[in-house]
Amino acid sequence: MTMHSVSTGVEAFRAAAREWLAQNLARRSGHEERSARGLTHRTIEDIATQRALQKRVHEAGFAGITWPVEYGGQGLTAAHEAAFLEEAEPYRLPDMGIAGVVTIKVCAEVILRHASEDFKRRHLPKMLSGEEVWVEFFSDSAAGSDLAGVVTTAVRADGQGGDDWILNGEKVWSSGAYYADFGLCLARTDWDVAKHKGLTWFAVATAQPGVTVEPLREITGDIEFCREIFQNARIPDSERIGEAGSGWEVAQTALRFEREASSGSLTSVAKMPRPGPLAPDLVELAARAGRSDDGHVRQLIAKAHADDFASRALGERLARLMAAGHPAGGALISYVKLARGIVEPNHAKAAIEIGGAAAVSWAKDDRLGATFALDYLNSRVTAIAGGTNEIQRNTLGERVLGLPREPNVERNLTFRESQRRALAEST
Amino acid sequence: MNNTAAIAAGWLEPGEAEVAATFAGLVGASPLDRARAVGEGRRGLDRTFIQRAAAAGLFGQTIGAGGIARACIVAEQWGRTASPEPWLETNVVIEALSGAGVFAAGAGAGRAAILSDLQAGRALASWASGDLPGFWGRDDGVVATEAADGFVLNGELSAVVHADSVDWILLAARDAGSFSQFLLPARATGVSFAPLNSLDITRPSLNVRLDNVRLDAAALVGARGAARGGAVADIARQVQVALPLAVSQSIGAMRAVVDTAVAHARARVAFGRPIGSFQAVKHMLVDASLGIEMSAAMRDAAARAVAAGQDDAAEIVSMAKAFVARTGIDVAHAAWQVLGGMAYMWENDFHLYLRRLTADAAALGGEVWHNENVVTLQEKGQ
Known part of the structure; x- marks a missing residue:
């Protein structure tokens, strides 16, 4: 395995990355097939190909760039990692779907913090090399x-x-x-x-x-x-x-990193976003429905566009507040998750309202039409997975606003006894 | 209640804390007294207070690109205390008078004296922003005609805040095939006022009638008619400065009502529990606080876009205004529901904020206008 020394400057590392990427990875095509939030079925064969690719990235010394050397990492700085990610932007990095993200962003973080030394040495290098998907x-x-x-x-x-x-x-x-x-x-x-x-x-x-x-x-x-x-x-x-x-x-560690994996880490979104183009899916649906000039439709599009921008700008704002020492600290990230958990279903409902029939039926070979339905069906993923909107609201209400907790009916009870009582009440 | 959360509720960024402390010293122990006095018709604008505020650097700032972030922080304080003074309007007029190129084109010494009086709080100004040609409202409310040594203005301005309590009113009039802006002395001959009943009792507004009002050439602000883009380009710049400030005032008001509602939900006991422990109440307050943080995030983005002269600044300020117009009313209603019967008492300050947040939503282009503007700007490629 290639090891880049700590003394390797960021620019030398960047140059090495650039050369390796050009020789080893395929470039993204201009129009990548869009899969709604990546929740598409992956075959075992496809994953095997991605594992092999990940192994090569690891062997070249570009996986676990900031991880300790004893666990298969490179022991380099965040600046080295950022340089690699910038260079890798035009390329297709190994993609093992959600599990690939969870392996590194959630499971490895938990293991690094809580597992025994022997466990870490046994598993972490294999997680980096694609040998173990968690x-x-x-x-x-x-x-x-x-x-x-x-x-x-x-x-x-x-x-x-x-x-x-x-x-x-x-x-x-x-x-x-x-x-x-x-x-x-x-x-x-x-x-x-x-x-x-x-x-x-x-x-x-x-x-x-x-x-x-x-x-x-x-x-x-x-x-x-x-x-x-x-x-x-x-x-x-x-x-x-x-x-x-x-x-x-x-579990607190696991849930924190799970939240970050789904909402983006507050420390990694510290750049002020730009609005970008008007909600492209809604604009397309309005055109398909022949309603691009309909005042009500335009209001819906503008509202969805503003809500989307607000939820992204919120990430930047909260990152700044955390860096400035906001006492609620990491609990603030629940605001970002809750914002998306509200904005995404509203966006999906607006798409149905705008598109009407065009949003709910499409020609068999119309792949774009199919993505509207897929996005609609996936629109409550953020609102439910990794802590529902209601759980985020409890966290924020108690840890940021200082509102009292609900009375705890399980206090002073063993789990066995609390289960027995709940069952007795429900029947 | 845990201590961390108590700190979190009142926590301020370092730049905010300094402004908040200065402001707290200025308004004293009863910060809403001025709002109530004006709202209940017991007193007019407190000019002594305004001059003290100006001396403390909290009134009549020249904002410019560099100062907008701090001005937003100051605006939050004025909004948080439901302040009746035409802080925003005076600042926009200062901005218009001191804007690049405008001052030079204007009339020398007289203009400099006006500017200096406005900055020191010795003079106050309002802005006829209910009708802005190229933006919202009527574009034929007032018509200017050229006269021997100046202009003659005729027509009506709708709903001008504090029109009869200020010294100057900045207005746009139809002129020379396009529009021009004029600085109208509020007590000029031919100016009359028709007071309106306003939902927002802290900032009464009046229709202003102009009958053959003669202004000298120095009253012209900025480019005349269609020259150099005309007044519409100047107005566009004023709107870009005004909107982040207006939105910040709303955010200050939102923070005030949510802080009050949270305190109430912690203290008020019903069914043997503080009502804030019920999820129905807790979740409503969290959504309100989320609305505030998203509003603040939009405001931050808008202020930065204007300061940097981004090509999407007009779009971002409109998005922020539309978002905050809607959210301000939603947040006020959430606090209203949590405060319950308490909120229905005149003696409770809540209604002052409710009135202001609702009026804020309608002022400077409502949600519907700004939403359409965002779509139109995008279609035009900004």
């Missing part, structure tokens, strides 16, 4: 927004030898799990302590005995996320991340 095994079928309420359970395999764990339960909405190698799994390891105290994280290999991954068809018709069923899956204790019972603290 996904989130966060939500249970019965626990999504209330993540700490997961009932997927791991117990010590005491008496059966070693310090392994036995995992049972069901996870769902894990994007790209059907082509992934590991899931970062939140499990309950103690039912007889308070809800937030009995949780532990594990790395679960998708191919191991006792783990079944079922791809699910989404409302778009695509197959992208999955359900996993664990039946007495045996997990070595060396695959535990963080102390047993410390799962909720670790």
